[in-house]
Amino acid sequence: MFILYPYGSERGTSMKHVSIILFIILLFCLTGCQEPTRTPLKIDMYNSSGDTIGTANFIEQPDGVKIQLKVEGLEPGFHGIHVHEYPKCEGPDFKSAGSHFNPDNKEHGSMYTEGPHLGDLPNIEAPNEGLVDTELMVNGATLMDGKNSLLKGEGTSLVIHASQDDGVSQPAGNSGDRVACGQIQLEKEGESPSDPTETNKPDMMK
Numbered sequence: 203m204f205i206l207y208p209y210g211s212e213r214g215t216s217m218k219h220v221s222i223i224l225f226i227i228l229l230f231c232l233t234g235c236q237e238p239t240r241t242p243l244k245i246d247m248y249n250s251s252g253d254t255i256g257t258a259n260f261i262e263q264p265d266g267v268k269i270q271l272k273v274e275g276l277e278p279g280f281h282g283i284h285v286h287e288y289p290k291c292e293g294p295d296f297k298s299a300g301s302h303f304n305p306d307n308k309e310h311g312s313m314y315t316e317g318p319h320l321g322d323l324p325n326i327e328a329p330n331e332g333l334v335d336t337e338l339m340v341n342g343a344t345l346m347d348g349k350n351s352l353l354k355g356e357g358t359s360l361v362i363h364a365s366q367d368d369g370v371s372q373p374a375g376n377s378g379d380r381v382a383c384g385q386i387q388l389e390k391e392g393e394s395p396s397d398p399t400e401t402n403k404p405d406m407m408k
Contacts (some may be wrong), residue, residue: 280369282377
């Protein structure tokens with residue numbers, strides 16, 4: 203025997219309430235179980251003395267990851283900059299960051315026939331006042347899951363060198379000492395990278 207419940211009856215209303223409750227529970231689980239936002243991702247940059255000198259903001263793009271870099275205190279001139287394979291910035295030499303991020307096992311340099319590393323980036327230029335405010339692109343990289351993810355495993359790092367990358371020399375473009383480093387990792391709860399360049403006056407950055 204089939205029992206029909208008219209629309210608006212107690213049974214129909216009860217089923218609606220159950221559906222709403224289940225939907226709310228599902229929504230709560232989805233939002234509560236999400237990992238920290240991957241894009242944009244903001245990190246601090248440190249010099250060899252462990253002082254914060256600026257920030258790098260990573261933004262997912264269709265063809266790679268854009269980096270908005272803002273740092274101070276670099277020597278005037280051109281500097282090599284690369285994504286390195288480990289999220290470790292132990293000063294003063296930052297060798298803990300390992301080699302360049304190179305998931306495809308290529309050679310170094312955009313001008314080298316067997317290159318470049320995925321972590322190879324164009325040189326940045328520090329003017330006389332020492333403040334660098336520029337954008338870079340890690341072509342082919344991602345902040346999502348995958349072989350080319352800058353957040354693969356524990357993450358990677360962004361390293362600035364003392365000299366210009368010549369784009370050819372192996373294994374790092376003859377770009378000299380590592381003078382600044384930032385860990386590319388998901389932000390831990392409660393952390394909010396600062397930006398000392400926002401409050402410094404021009405005469406304080408010389």
